Amino acid sequence: MSLRGLSLVLLAALAGCSHIVVLNDPLTGAEHNDLGVAYESAAKPDLAMREYRKALRLDPHLVRARVNLGNLEAAAGRWPRAEDCYRRALRESPADADALNNLAVALVRQRRGLAEAESLATRALALGGARDSLYRATLAEVRAARQKP
Secondary structure (H helix, E strand, C coil): CCCCHHHHHHHHCCCCCCCCCCCCCCCCHHHHHHHHHHHHHHHCCCHHHHHHHHHHHEEEECCHHHHHHHHHHHHCCCEEEHHHHHHHHHHHHHCHHHHHHHHHHHHHCCCHHHEEEHHHHHHHHHHHCHHHHHHHHHHHHHHHHHHHH
């Protein structure tokens, strides 16, 4: 019996039940990431995190999902976890401006690696883009943190 036939038999057997079992996930990693973004927009961070993790299980090289997961960790104040997410994203895509910027923020929040944070923020700003003002603000924050004793 083919996999499709087996699926139909299982669905038919479950027709009288109140639960449906999905044998395979029809969504791609990118689609799970998009679903995570929707959950995050609806202020459901636990569901968003679950979707970002599913996205990364399906596609471990999905930089956007890795950055998004880091953002949730950062929002929860789990800066070392956020840092790890951003560093892993940068291993996949060294010129991802959001990952560069957000890693700089994570380092500032942990009050360590401020020279590295300045370098990261400078690189993010040099890449430019729609978030240019955000990257400028991060660089200013890093420089201010470096001036404090």
